[in-house]
Amino acid sequence: MKLHEYQSKLIFAKHGIPIPKGRVVATAQEARHIAEELGGRVVIKSQVLVGGRGKAGGVKLANDPEEAEQLAFQILGMEIKGLPVRKVLVDEAAAIESEIYFAITNDRAARKPVLIASAAGGMDIEEVARKSPEKIVKIHVDPLLGLRDYQSRDIAASIDLPRELWRDFGKISQGLWEAYSQNDATLAEINPLVIAGGARLIALDGKMIIDDNSLFRHPELAEMRDIDEEAPAETEARIYGLSYIKLDGNIGCMVNGAGLAMTSMDIVKLFGGQPANFLDIGGGAGQEKVAAALRIILSDPNVKTVLFNVFGGITRCDEVARGILAALAEVKTKVPMVVRLVGTNAEEGRQLLADAHMVTAETLAEAAQKAVAAAAGSLQPAPESRLVDRSHAAGAGHRGAK
Ligand code: GDP
Ligand code: MN
Numbered sequence: 260m261k262l263h264e265y266q267s268k269l270i271f272a273k274h275g276i277p278i279p280k281g282r283v284v285a286t287a288q289e290a291r292h293i294a295e296e297l298g299g300r301v302v303i304k305s306q307v308l309v310g311g312r313g314k315a316g317g318v319k320l321a322n323d324p325e326e327a328e329q330l331a332f333q334i335l336g337m338e339i340k341g342l343p344v345r346k347v348l349v350d351e352a353a354a355i356e357s358e359i360y361f362a363i364t365n366d367r368a369a370r371k372p373v374l375i376a377s378a379a380g381g382m383d384i385e386e387v388a389r390k391s392p393e394k395i396v397k398i399h400v401d402p403l404l405g406l407r408d409y410q411s412r413d414i415a416a417s418i419d420l421p422r423e424l425w426r427d428f429g430k431i432s433q434g435l436w437e438a439y440s441q442n443d444a445t446l447a448e449i450n451p452l453v454i455a456g457g458a459r460l461i462a463l464d465g466k467m468i469i470d471d472n473s474l475f476r477h478p479e480l481a482e483m484r485d486i487d488e489e490a491p492a493e494t495e496a497r498i499y500g501l502s503y504i505k506l507d508g509n510i511g512c513m514v515n516g517a518g519l520a521m522t523s524m525d526i527v528k529l530f531g532g533q534p535a536n537f538l539d540i541g542g543g544a545g546q547e548k549v550a551a552a553l554r555i556i557l558s559d560p561n562v563k564t565v566l567f568n569v570f571g572g573i574t575r576c577d578e579v580a581r582g583i584l585a586a587l588a589e590v591k592t593k594v595p596m597v598v599r600l601v602g603t604n605a606e607e608g609r610q611l612l613a614d615a616h617m618v619t620a621e622t623l624a625e626a627a628q629k630a631v632a633a634a635a636g637s638l639q640p641a642p643e644s645r646l647v648d649r650s651h652a653a654g655a656g657h658r659g660a661k
Contacts, residue, residue: 260469261308265348266483267465270442271449274434277427277461281350290331293349294324300352303330305337305344308488310466313382315339320352345487353461358451359418360384361431363400363439365446371399372439374410374432378418380451406436427460442480443473492555499551501540508533509634511556511565511594513549515540515574523568526623532631535562543573549582550589557590564595564633566626571602580608584615595633599626 262270265283272278282293283306294301305317312318317339321327327349337344360380366373377395379387387394396417398410411432415425431452439447446468455461474481486494496503502517510532514520517539524534536559540552556565569579579600587596599620600608609619618633620626 260471260474260480260484262467262469262480262483263306263308263346263485263488264304264465265306265346267447267467268462270438270467271434271447271462271465274437276431276434276438276449277459278465279350279353279461279463281348283346283348284331285335285346287328287332287335290347290349291324291328294321294327297349297351301327302350302352303327303334304348304350305334305339306346306348307339307342307344308485309340309342311382312339317344342488350463353453353463354456355451355463356454356456358453359420360387360395360448360450361435361452362446362448362450363435363444364448366397366399369399372402374398374400374406374414376414376418378420384450400436402440405440406432421454421458423458424454424460431460431462438467442467442477443470444468445470492558495551495555496538499548501538501548501552501555503539503552503555504537505559506534506536507561508535509561509563510630511535511538511559511562512568513538513540513552513556513565514568515542515544515570515579519568519570523566523623523627526627527566527630530624530627530631532627532634535559540574544582545578546582546585549579550586553583553586554590557592557594562594563636564597564630566630567596567598567600568623568626569598569600569602569608571600571605571608574602575604576600576602576608577604577611578608580611583617584611587615597626597629597633599623 268278280297284290284293290303301321303319303321305312317334317337319330319334321330331347334347335344358381360377362375363372375395375397377384377387379394396414398414400406408429411429412425415428420428435447444467446466448466449462449464451463453461453463469480492503492505510527512520512523512534514523520537520539524537527534536556538552538556540548556562567583569576597618597620598612612619618629620629
């Protein structure tokens with residue numbers, strides 16, 4: 260789960276990291292009031308859960324409260340990378356001398372957290388990483404020992420931080436480490452950490468990503484979730500406990516078990532298709548969950564066919580079949596469906612689906628081939644299990660046409 264800038268910075272501040280004075284607001288008038296309170300120049304910052312707001316025009320400096328109101332009005336009317344701006348942060352403006360990139364994230368390959376820093380921070384950090392990776396330094400942290408002082412000093416020296424700032428930098432590193440580790444974050448990032456007038460270090464931007472699997476022990480973080488800024492499919496998937504990741508292909512995949520889901524995607528690709536998503540409905544998924552999963556898959560307009568691959572262990576295939584049929588009664592669609600059911604109550608499940616004229620398959624390879632053919636628009640209905648046609652499936656008169 261991503262946190263907003265203002266939420267991340269409040270967490271940073273709790274751990275002793277200096278942040279600018281400011282407040283988050285939802286209207287231009289409030290932005291004006293905060294600007295009046297702060298006095299002097301302010302920066303108006305869109306609060307959306309994507310990076311690159313500066314380049315998209317979502318971060319602007321205002322000289323006075325009047326301008327703050329105008330800019331807030333303008334930014335509150337924007338959409339950034341498809342996300343509506345519903346809140347802006349009004350922060351005291353800083354006189355920037357230089358911008359540092361500083362973050363802690365997981366290095367999966369090393370199986371350790373890693374500190375990443377660069378003196379070339381700011382809005383072009385991605386470009387720096389691509390073109391001059393030598394300007395980025397990394398130090399791994401032993402998760403059991405935590406961040407050691409010498410490691411902060413190492414980083415400070417590597418990015419040529421002026422000596423008089425090392426002490427403060429040490430406190431900021433320790434604060435960032437605490438914010439990262441105590442909140443089960445997978446990322447805690449300050450970009451830019453600036454050297455401001457008067458040789459002070461301030462975190463001007465903040466970003467945190469919290470491991471979703473840890474939210475059960477951080478109710479205060481779970482509450483920070485901003486549903487307005489999430490894709491609706493992701494919200495629904497979360498509510499129903501489904502693991503859903505949208506991809507760019509056109510074959511929707513509904514599978515139980517993460518391993519089987521990956522295998523299904525691989526086999527779809529093997530036969531020349533492209534999966535539209537990863538979706539794990541989990542073990543023991545009942546009718547309601549299956550229906551939700553189908554709604555989510557079909558909400559993607561790229562989906563040209565849906566492949567169901569269910570291995571019934573705890574999950575009962577007839578339950579899944581009923582879920583599919585219930586969902587189809589609800590979500591009217593002409594998208595062809597290919598179903599492979601094996602395991603507990605598979606026979607019963609297959610019967611239910613065959614009665615509704617869905618394409619069934621025995622093996623995963625057969626299912627994948629049929630799905631790829633259906634996505635290309637060339638699936639010939641099998642003699643005893645025709646492609647589902649909603650207008651027919653609804654009428655009992657056409658059932659049992661075997
Ligand atoms: P991002 O583009 O989404 O990463 O948003 P940031 O919060 O990092 O802001 C983008 C850029 O705006 C920063 O890299 C700074 O150059 C600039 N900026 C942000 N806050 C201030 C400020 O208080 N004063 C000045 N002069 N520039 C700022
Ligand atoms: Mn930034």
